[in-house]
Amino acid sequence: MGEIILKVLLGVFLIMLAIQDLARKKVKVWLVILGGLLICACIPFCSMISLFNRLLGLTLGLGLIILSKATGGKIGVGDGLVICVTGIGLGFWTNLELFVLALFIAAIFSIGLLAFRLADRKKSIPFLPFLFLSYLMLNVPIWG
Numbered sequence: 674m675g676e677i678i679l680k681v682l683l684g685v686f687l688i689m690l691a692i693q694d695l696a697r698k699k700v701k702v703w704l705v706i707l708g709g710l711l712i713c714a715c716i717p718f719c720s721m722i723s724l725f726n727r728l729l730g731l732t733l734g735l736g737l738i739i740l741s742k743a744t745g746g747k748i749g750v751g752d753g754l755v756i757c758v759t760g761i762g763l764g765f766w767t768n769l770e771l772f773v774l775a776l777f778i779a780a781i782f783s784i785g786l787l788a789f790r791l792a793d794r795k796k797s798i799p800f801l802p803f804l805f806l807s808y809l810m811l812n813v814p815i816w817g
Contacts, residue, residue, distance in 0.1 A: 675718025680812055682711055683762045687805040690755055694801035700751040709758040722764040730760025730768045752800045759804075767811075775800065775807035 686708035690700050716727065734757030741748040760768040779800060786792040 675715055676721055679712065679715040679719055679762055682708070682715065683759065684805075684808060684812070686712070686758070687755075687801070687808050690751075691799075691802040691805040694751075694799035698797070698799055699749075700755065700801065702751070702754070705751065705754045705758060709761065712758060712762045716761070722767075726764040726766075727761050729765040730763060731757050732760070732765070733768055733772060734758070734760050749800065752804075755801060755804065759808075771804065771807050771811060774810060775803040778806055779803040 690704065690708075693700050693704070716724070734753045734755070737748060737753030737756050738750055741750045741753055756768065756772060759771060763771060779798065782803070783792075783798065786796070786798075787794070792798075
C-alpha cells in the first residue's frame, strides 16, 4: 500500500511542479521541500527499494545542481532539486530511467521546434513537464 501512495504522491508532486514550470519557468522551493518531506514520510512503509538505493538516487539531482552552477544557470537548480526528490522516491536506477526518458522527450520536442522554426537554439524550455510525461509513461499501465 505504501508503494502505491508513494507513486500517487510523486505523480501529484510532478504535475504541480510541471504546471508551475510551464507558467513561470520557475518552481517554488517550499513546494519541492514539502514534496520531499511527504515522500520521505512514506519511505518507512515501502520496502521494495533499499534506503541506500534511495540515497544513491539523490546523486543524479546533486549532479544536476552542480552542473547548473557550472553552466551559470543553463540548467535550472529547481530541476536538480526535483530530481533529488524523485531519486528519494524511486531509487537510483528508476530515477535515471525517468531522467533519461525526459531528456529524450525534451530533445524530440526541441527538434520539432527548431524544424518548424518556432524557436532558435537559445530558446529555453521548461523541463519539468517532460519529467512528468516521462513519469506517466513509466508508471501508467495504458502505455505498455
